[in-house]
Amino acid sequence: MTYQDLFETIRKKRSYLCVGLDTDPAKLPKHLLDHPNPVLEFNRRIIEATAPYCVAYKPNTAFYEAMGSQGWELLRQTLELIPRTHFSIADAKRGDIGNTSKMYAKAFFEDMKADAITVAPYMGADSVQPFLEFEGKWTILLALTSNSGSQDFQVLNVDEDHCLFERVIKTSQVWGDKHQMMYVVGATQTTELQAVRKLAPDHFLLVPGVGAQGGSLEEVSKWGMNRHCGLLVNASRSILWASDGEDFAEAAAAEARRLQEHMSHYLEKYLPSQQHD
C-alpha cells in the first residue's frame, strides 16, 4: 500500500483507526475455548466486525511468541486474515546488526507478508536499512513511545536543539523517506507532537496509547494531522476486550465505530480541505 493509497483509504473510510491484535489467550471469552482454534477464531471475528471502521491492523508479536511455535503460526495466519484493503503492521520492535536485521525483514515481509514492521532505533543506520530495502514495504521506527519508560532515555537532550527521540527522527530521514518510513509517537505525550511535526511534517505517525493507555484522540488529531492525515491511531485493549461475553465481536465493532465517528469529525475539523499531489 502506497502513501497515497493509504491516504485515499483514510479519506474514503473517514477513519485512521488501527486495531491492535494483541490477543492474550488468557483473556479470551470463555465460550470460545471449545473452538478448535480459539485465538484464530477470536481474531477472525474481531477483524470481520471491525473492518468497516478501521484502515489497519497491528498484531504485536509478543502475544503470539508467548504461545510457542504454534503461536508463530497463529501470527502468520492472523496476518493472512487481514484483508488486502487494510494495512498490516507486524509490531515486532526488531533491530540488530545488518546481516541479522535482513533476516528479520525476510521473516516479516516475505514469510509473514506484512506491509510494515516496527523497528527499534537504538542500533542505528545499518540495523534499520535492511528493512528499507524491501520495495513497497514500510518501516515504522520507534521515536517517542507511550509508556512511562519513554522518559528514561528518549527525552534526554543530545544537543542544544534536540532530545534523543527528535534526533532519531532527524537522523533517520537520511535513511528513507515518507513513502517507506513512519514513526511511532506515543499519544500520551501530545505536547511533543508539535515537535515531531516540525521535524517530520509529511510522514505518517503510528500513535499508540489512545484508549486503555489514556491518550486523547482529539489532541492527537489536532496536533498530529497533516495534509494527508498522516496519522494511524492504534487501539488494542479497549476494542479487543470491550466485552468478554458472546457479544465480544459486536462490542468490539461498537467501540471501533465510536472511535471512527470521532475520527470522521476530526478529519472534518483538522484536515486541510483539498489535497492534490
Added chain:
Amino acid sequence: MTYQDLFETIRKKRSYLCVGLDTDPAKLPKHLLDHPNPVLEFNRRIIEATAPYCVAYKPNTAFYEAMGSQGWELLRQTLELIPRTHFSIADAKRGDIGNTSKMYAKAFFEDMKADAITVAPYMGADSVQPFLEFEGKWTILLALTSNSGSQDFQVLNVDEDHCLFERVIKTSQVWGDKHQMMYVVGATQTTELQAVRKLAPDHFLLVPGVGAQGGSLEEVSKWGMNRHCGLLVNASRSILWASDGEDFAEAAAAEARRLQEHMSHYLEKYLPSQQHD
C-alpha cells in the same frame, strides 16, 4: 546458572567463549541438505563439537524467524540441545511496554527455557523490568553494540559526563543487579571498555564482534576482565562457517579451541589471582 556458577565454569574450563548459533540455512554444508532436519543436525553437531571449549551458546532469533513457524520450533529445539552445563542466551533484542514485555519474557524464559535474553533499552524501565522479575534468569541489556550504527545514537552525549550507552548502564543498575543483569558491549570499541568498567565494575559483559567483525580478543580481555572474569565473548560466523565441507564440525571445534587457548592465556595474564566472595 548463578553469577558464581558462571565464574566457576569459566575458571574450570579456562574459557569465556560463547558460540553464536546464527544458523543461516543458505550457508549449510551441502552434504547436510539430504538430512531430514539439516538445521537442527548442523546445530547438534556444532554444539557437540564445541561444548568442551565454550561456556555459553547464543542463538540469534532472527535466523530462526526467517524460517517461519518451523524456524520457531527449531529455535526451541536448539535451546533444548544446549547442555545444562552451558549458559543459554536467546539473542532476541526484545523490548516493549510492560504488559507486552512480560509476554516476551514468558516466551523465552518459560516456553524456550533460555537462561538469558538480550533486551533493547530504548523504551526504558518498564520495558525491561518484566524480564528481571523471572528468578534465576538473566537480562542482557544492549549498551554499546559492535555495528557501525552504534555511532548514530549510542555515543551521543546526554549530559556533561555520559553518553547514551553510559547512561543506559548507569540508569539500569537501579532496575537490577549483577546477579540478574549483563550488558552487551561491542568488542570493536575496546577503548570504551574502560568507561564501561568504571560504571559497571562487577557485571558480566556479553561481547560480540570478535572474529568476523574484527574485534581484538586480547584488548577486550585486558580492559574488560574483572575479578570474576566478567566476560562472555561471542564468536558466531568464524566458528559456524570455519569449513563448508564434511569436516565442518571439526573445523568449528578447532576454531573454538583456538579461541579457548587464547582465553586460557588471557585468564592467566589478566585475571586477579585468588577470588573469595
